[in-house]
Amino acid sequence: xxxxxxxxxxxxxRDLTVRHGQLVALHEVSVSVRTGEVVxxxxxxxxxxxxxxxxxxxxxxxxxxSVSFGAVDITDYPPDQRVRAGLVLVxxxxxxxxxxxxxxxxxxxxxxxxxxxxxxxxxxDLFPWMAERRRQPASQLxxxxxxxxxxxxxxxxxxxxxxxxxxxxxxxxxxLQRIYSVLPELVGSGIGVLLxxxxxxxxxxxxxxxxxxxxxxxxxxxxxxxxxxxxIEAAYFGISERAVTSA
Amino acid sequence: xxxxxxxxxxxxxxxxxxxxxxxxxxxxxxMEVINLAHGDIAVAAAYLAVVLVPLTHIPAVWIFxxxxxxxxxxxxxxxxxxxxxxxxxxxxxxxxxTFGLSVVLENVLLEVFTGNDQSLNIGSxxxxxxxxxxxxxxxxxxxxxxxxxxxxxAVQFFLSRTKTGRMVRAVADDREAAQLVGADYRHxxxxxxxxxxxxxxxxGLALSMYTTVNPNTGPSYLLYGFAAVVxxxxxxxxxxxxxxxxxxxAMTMGSLVDPDFGAMxxxxxxxxxxxxxxRGLFPKKAIA
Numbered sequence: 001x002x003x004x005x006x007x008x009x010x011x012x013x014r015d016l017t018v019r020h021g022q023l024v025a026l027h028e029v030s031v032s033v034r035t036g037e038v039v040x041x042x043x044x045x046x047x048x049x050x051x052x053x054x055x056x057x058x059x060x061x062x063x064x065x066s067v068s069f070g071a072v073d074i075t076d077y078p079p080d081q082r083v084r085a086g087l088v089l090v091x092x093x094x095x096x097x098x099x100x101x102x103x104x105x106x107x108x109x110x111x112x113x114x115x116x117x118x119x120x121x122x123x124x125d126l127f128p129w130m131a132e133r134r135r136q137p138a139s140q141l142x143x144x145x146x147x148x149x150x151x152x153x154x155x156x157x158x159x160x161x162x163x164x165x166x167x168x169x170x171x172x173x174x175x176l177q178r179i180y181s182v183l184p185e186l187v188g189s190g191i192g193v194l195l196x197x198x199x200x201x202x203x204x205x206x207x208x209x210x211x212x213x214x215x216x217x218x219x220x221x222x223x224x225x226x227x228x229x230x231x232i233e234a235a236y237f238g239i240s241e242r243a244v245t246s247a
Numbered sequence: 248x249x250x251x252x253x254x255x256x257x258x259x260x261x262x263x264x265x266x267x268x269x270x271x272x273x274x275x276x277x278m279e280v281i282n283l284a285h286g287d288i289a290v291a292a293a294y295l296a297v298v299l300v301p302l303t304h305i306p307a308v309w310i311f312x313x314x315x316x317x318x319x320x321x322x323x324x325x326x327x328x329x330x331x332x333x334x335x336x337x338x339x340x341x342x343x344x345t346f347g348l349s350v351v352l353e354n355v356l357l358e359v360f361t362g363n364d365q366s367l368n369i370g371s372x373x374x375x376x377x378x379x380x381x382x383x384x385x386x387x388x389x390x391x392x393x394x395x396x397x398x399x400x401a402v403q404f405f406l407s408r409t410k411t412g413r414m415v416r417a418v419a420d421d422r423e424a425a426q427l428v429g430a431d432y433r434h435x436x437x438x439x440x441x442x443x444x445x446x447x448x449x450x451g452l453a454l455s456m457y458t459t460v461n462p463n464t465g466p467s468y469l470l471y472g473f474a475a476v477v478x479x480x481x482x483x484x485x486x487x488x489x490x491x492x493x494x495x496x497a498m499t500m501g502s503l504v505d506p507d508f509g510a511m512x513x514x515x516x517x518x519x520x521x522x523x524x525x526r527g528l529f530p531k532k533a534i535a
């Protein structure tokens with residue numbers, strides 16, 4: 001393994017295999033995240049990125065492999081128990097509660113009352129516009145605003161690790177910038193982040209470590225500084241044998 | 248004056264139908280369960296009251312204090328132990344299971360209590376009334392409408408103002424997303440079932456004060472409940488009250504022409520709404 005940023009082991013995924021019927025969506029994928037670390041998973045559509053995050057969050061059952069969180073084996077935990085432990089997914093497509101107001105959406109994040117640094121006031125500090133639009137239905141917000149609410153809702157559960165599934169999907173560059181500008185603060189507070197993105201260049205700027213998936217298998221692993229963009233792209237599209245994992 | 252009277256009686260009757268409809272709407276809105284035993288649960292509540300009143304010496308009017316909480320607890324565990332298991336198998340299984348529950352309830356009541364009509368004796372209250380400018384206002388009908396309004400307002404308050412109620416709405420919107428903020432959706436389904444069971448138990452008590460019930464009464468009120476839900480617009484609590492009132496008025500107005508027409512007109516209105524306003528008169532996307 002390459003040099004790691006300091007931090008304790010937080011999330012440890014070992015040899016995860018997931019099937020959707022006949023299709024093997026993930027094949028023996030392992031990934032780990034430490035406190036205060038951003039680990040990115042890149043790959044094309046259908047590479048298994050979302051399946052990986054959803055399995056870690058407990059929405060899919062793996063046929064093989066294990067997920068440990070804070071040294072506890074949580075492979076058999078239902079999704080809500082994982083949130084209780086501090087492992088929280090911000091799902092692809094935001095998935096806000098359409099009939100709830102912005103504030104009510106945020107308050108669902110406080111349902112479990114896990115104590116911690118995040119409360120409504122801090123969220124409103126981070127995104128001041130939210131306080132003004134708190135009474136509006138969440139469905140009336142723009143895509144970027146919805147993503148901010150989805151992220152805040154997850155933060156209000158006071159997670160120890162965040163799983164972010166394509167937060168940039170459908171966002172304008174400005175909105176995207178705003179979402180990503182929050183990352184350093186999260187990481188600084190010790191939250192571990194497992195980030196899934198399609199945009200490799202974006203990921204290279206924020207990730208401490210990176211893993212590329214190709215058709216459900218690990219194709220490449222490394223630290224952003226140690227990888228050439230061509231090398232990543234080759235693994236991403238499965239162009240050359242050379243790209244198959246050597247890390 | 249006859250028409251004014253029929254109109255007012257019909258509106259008052261709306262509360263009773265709304266109590267039948269509220270739980271159906273909740274069960275479908277939150278977990279997409281169509282509970283075919285809904286009417287039988289109301290009848291079972293009436294029978295429990297018939298047993299409890301002489302045992303406890305609680306006046307029939309106040310027996311809901313025992314029966315409604317008992318049915319809320321029963322609703323919660325009925326969902327967790329029976330409906331949830333069928334939900335995990337798929338929507339058709341749920342229909343079959345609730346249909347089976349309906350058959351079982353009816354036959355148990357028939358076996359234990361025979362097919363004789365039963366009613367809750369509330370003394371002189373059953374026939375008491377006062378009149379305003381010639382329009383007769385029976386105390387019992389006003390009481391039932393009042394109970395319905397209080398029950399609907401309580402459910403509304405719970406869903407919109409409490410933490411658990413908010414989460415019930417969240418689960419109805421997007422079950423998976425609710426799990427991702429830590430909701431145990433089975434528990435929240437149980438809460439919704441408790442509300443459904445509690446309100447329909449209240450409906451059963453009101454019905455057995457208003458008229459008589461027997462083990463086979465349930466399905467016809469299930470149908471009225473469905474009609475009120477569809478007319479009012481699925482998922483809207485206050486819509487079901489208005490739907491119930493439309494049904495009630497159709498019934499009393501129709502009876503002016505002919506008693507049989509009074510039984511038929513509500514269904515004609517129901518059909519007309521389905522044909523021309525399939526989403527109901529007061530459509531709403533979400534529950535509450």
